[in-house]
Amino acid sequence: MYKLPRGMHDFSSENINKRNYIINIIKKNFEYFGFEPIETPAIENLSTLTKKYGEEGEKLIFKILNSGDFIKDNKSLFKENNYKNIISTISNKGLRYDLTIPFVRYVVMHKHKIIFPFKRYQIQPVWRADKPQKGRFREFYQCDADVIGSKYLWQEIELIQLYDEIFTQLNIPILILINHKEIITGLLEICNIDNNYWNNILIALDKWYKIGLEGVKKELLQKGIPNNIIKYIEPFFLFKGTFKEKIEFFSKKLNSSNKVTNGIKDIKFVYNKLQEIGLNNTLELQLNLVRGLNYYTGIVFEVMPKNKNYSIGGGGRYDNLTHIFGLKNISGVGISFGLDRICILMQELKLFKNIIKYYPKILFINFGNSEAIYAYKLIKILRSKNISAELYPKPIKIIKQLKYANKKSIPFIISIGKKEIERNKISIKNMILGKENEYDNIETLIANIN
């Protein structure tokens, strides 16, 4: 039998309808918030894709083989046994890995005609050659909204409102976690922790909600972080309290660091303004929220469904991303929605109940060629009035045709046979109530079924 390549999935129309429902709400709000759509190609040059991702990321990029007979021209190539050289000779293109890098590339390429700050959104699939597991596929959609060219915190405030609004409309109660990169790095500086340890510490912290405090401590010890340092930083991550109490605690204990002070100032600003504007969901300061080791530079956020411990969205500010593409001093901030996980979650929460199936509303029974012509004249009128209608393609037994309607949950059946044509009536059956009605013309029928 046929198999799909690893990590690839077909989507049924039911899936698509559900996904479109979510996408429509996201898109609508993106646009209400002033973001404009762009699309970029699935394939980018490897030189573009590998600008930021580093060693680990590069392994996860799907590479596309160059066309032509590259063996003929590089006879000695495979004898070298150097994987990197071989790859760079036989492949210079790859599938995009995320939407941010192509976006930054887009901004740099089109900067002459872009009005800054540039607010764009992008909803497209990305591909990663990762080993698939729960909620992780090799092809999946990202929904990103980014602002580039403004470093003011009002952008952060707006993006949090965007999260708040969209998840409210999707009926998903969430927790919006927020943190600032400089609070953590400042803390690490105060502890005099060797730079070489930073990555390991950040990675361990990022797993907090997954493996818990003990897990994080264990991993830190394993990575060679001295126990006294763990003891020192522990209270900051354990501190329980309201948003305000946390801010006070951190700024009092860590005021020796400019970075921390700066980070707290930003967080405070965002928090206070949002309090005044008002949010439907809870905003929480969470020091162990890390996200993107060398990517984000300022405020970072993450969205978790209430009472679940996984993320369905995240983002943050990145100051140096355009820099690597040669565009200096341009700050960006963005958020992303995990479409597939949101879909799985909504299924779990049974939030798809009210989504209309896109099956035709009316099925015409096929009685034969001459009756079908008569039917099609009515179908044309119905379709022009935005009522979906179809004719059963074969003049087979009526029982069969009705069974088909049943299976597809088509609510109405119109039978135009010799009887009806002779009497100049239209007979429509409501499949839910089991009742049949007759109308003199299609206009009164339309008026009555709505």
Add this chain to the structure above:
RNA sequence: GUGGGCGUAGCUCAGUAGGUUAGAGCAUCAGAUUGUGGUUCUGAAAGUCGCCGGUUCGAAUCCGGUCGUCCACCCCA
């Protein structure tokens, strides 16, 4: 990239001390005197037991490999 579970009909699964012709339910298709559904009844079709190789007189069953899948780890811009 590392480790583990799983792979039998379209779907959910039975089926091992290795032994004739591999089963069930649901779904599908056909019929129950030809213009009205969901029920019921009868019947049919459907599988190279993921694939390749090995052990054996004989393999769905044991062994090796491979592909797919699920889970955990690594990582997640």
